[in-house]
Amino acid sequence: MKKLYRLILFSFTGPFAVTFAVALFILVMQFLFKYLEDLAGKGLELHIVAQLIMYASVTLVPLALPLAILLSSIMTLGNFAEHYELAAIKSAGISLRKVLTPLIGAAIIISFAAFLFSNNVLPYANLKMSSLLYDVTNQRPALNIREGIFYNGIDGYVIRIGKKESDGQNIRDVMIYDHTDNAGNNKLITATSGKMVMSEDKQELVVTLYNGNSYEEVLRGRNAKRSQPLYRSHFEKYVMHFDLSSFRMARTEEGLFRKNYQMQNIKQLERTTDTLRTEIRKRQEESIQRIEPFFSYMKKNISVFPFPDTVKLSDFISPEKKATINTSALYSARNVKSILTDMVNEIDVKNRQLRRYTIEWHRKFTLSFACLILFFIGAPLGAIIRKGGIGLPVVISIFLFLVYHVISITGEKFAREGVLQPWQGMWLSSVILLPVGIFLSYKSVTDSSIFDTGFYISRLNKFLRRLKLVSGS
Secondary structure (H helix, E strand, O other): OHHHHHHHHHHHHHHHHHHHHHHHHHHHHHHHHHOHHHHOOOOOOHHHHHHHHHHHHHHOHHHHHHHHHHHHHHHHHHHHHHOOHHHHHHHOOOOHHHHHHHHHHHHHHHHHHHHHHHHHHHHHHHHHHHHHHHHHHOOOOOOOOOEOOOEOOOOOEEEEEEEEOOOOOEEEEEEEEEOOOOOOOOEEEEEEEEEEEEOOOOOEEEEEEEEEEEEEEOOOOOOOOOOOOEEEEEEEEEEEEEEOHHHOOOOOOHHHHOOOHHHOOHHHHHHHHHHHHHHHHHHHHHHHHHHHHHHHHHHHHOOOOOOOOOOOHHHOOOHHHHHHHHHHHHHHHHHHHHHHHHHHHHHHHHHHHHHHHHHHHHHHHHHHHHHHHHHHHHHHHHHHHOOOOOOHHHHHHHHHHHHHHHHHHHHHHHHHHOOOOHHHHHOHHHHHHHHHHHHHHHHHHOOOOOOOHHHHHHHHHHHHHHHHHHHHO
16 A cells, blocks of 8 residues: 555656646746846846746745646546556555545645745745845846937936947947036037947946047026037047946845735734724724714704794894804814715725735635645546546646636635625635535546546437437327
């Protein structure tokens, strides 16, 4: 029995590792295509890109893991059934329950590891990736001065180069506008040739110009016109240093992202949700305390008497007093409305935050539970369809995973918008797919032929024969 269990576990481990790696690779490629425009042309160092891919890979594990478990379980049992190994095991008196025992143990271990990963590793990876992705997307494009195009990437200057030699350093027909004094195009430098190199520390661009002219229009006063003196000077050699410190990627403080719900574990989420609930209660109490004086004032200054139908209120209250009461009531009503509107808007914002944190708290558990459910769908399904490899199992796995993913996204969206409670939305996919897993497990244990076309054809023929007998009689 131990050798059989080792064989089953070995047969499951290989497809699981391969499918997990392939699924994760596809998701990472999708991530890179999504942010390709933000990454391209910024001169990012290789280790920055490698860190971003690594952190993105970790954050995509919750999507790749359920798919890998579903596909590998279908492939494992499908291969056993397709090669009649499962039939041989059953003929030896070993039931399907015992065959699934080591796989169930492996699925439980993976689910527990998924919970630990989701609670401890995923928040850290989300924090690192979010901060790094924010810095990368806000990084300025790399220095790229092209021929015949005015380049304004360097602060305070506009540069146009007529021609660049093949070495990338020697340049010709150079034109540089100096805007460092924020006075418009009043300074211009031209040169017939030059040389453009980076400093050793790559913090400066050193441009050496040859045989050129410098033009400067002197502006007198704030509202000076173009009829001001123009100074022109000629030079044989002129060296300019351009500061490139703004092209370095500045790292944002990670503490700014720590309060986000995706960067917290279960204990932190519980503390945050308790704080939000306390703030909501305090806000409601404060609003009630602010509203109460208005009602007390109205109750104190306005008396209500039971008048007969034939008696009018104007017989007892003067027009001046009536106008005062109306103005006071209108003022109080507007103040109460303003206080209640502010309270409702603020509480609505906090409730949205509370739902997001509560959703994330439930997500820590739904990932591991989904791994178990998809295993109990995939393993019996593989024994029933009796097909291994990457053909039909892949199609069925993708279809079932899409169903699971669509239901999960729909439930989460409903929970986020307040249509469902957070626990209802996050556990919706599990509640729907759990009966499917139980049904397939029962059918596989009882050797059901729910995917056997011959079974349905024979049943259809029997039904048609009975229908003919009934119609003939």
